Amino acid sequence: MTTELDPAITRVTVVLDRADDCFSPIDNWHKWLFIRKDTAQKNILWQYVDPATKAVLPTLTAPIEPQVTAHNNDATSIAHLTTAQQKLYQWEYER
Known part of the structure; x- marks a missing residue:
């Protein structure tokens, strides 16, 4: 070991x-x-x-990626967001 x-x-x-x-x-x-x-x-x-699990488990699904339009309806990229909006978008993306 x-x-x-x-x-x-x-x-x-x-x-x-x-x-x-x-x-x-x-x-x-x-x-x-x-x-x-x-x-x-x-x-x-x-x-x-868990090796002790015998049950049928739900299938893992990928999380939904955040969209810039959720922070600014007119934005087409992260560059179109304010600094505060970019920080929130980045936090959601990393989460």
């Missing part, structure tokens, strides 16, 4: 690179799964990757 510790952000990466890693006394498999579960829960995806 390989682990990396970055003291600047206190982040641990667990890599299961040998069959023995799953059966060690420290139980590396649970550490690895905890990290993956934490990330998936933060992104509201755990139900799709």
Whole structure:
């Protein structure tokens, strides 16, 4: 098993690179799964990757991309938006 510790952000990466890693006394498999579960829960995806899930899940769909016309009816590009409108558009786009 390989682990990396970055003291600047206190982040641990667990890599299961040998069959023995799953059966060690420290139980590396649970550490690895905890990290993956934490990330998936933060992104509201755990139900799709949970190995215990047996249910039929809804299909993931891409979010609707924001339109500049939602911020200014006459705009045809982001350049036609005010600074405040551009910031709101950018926030919606990144979300």
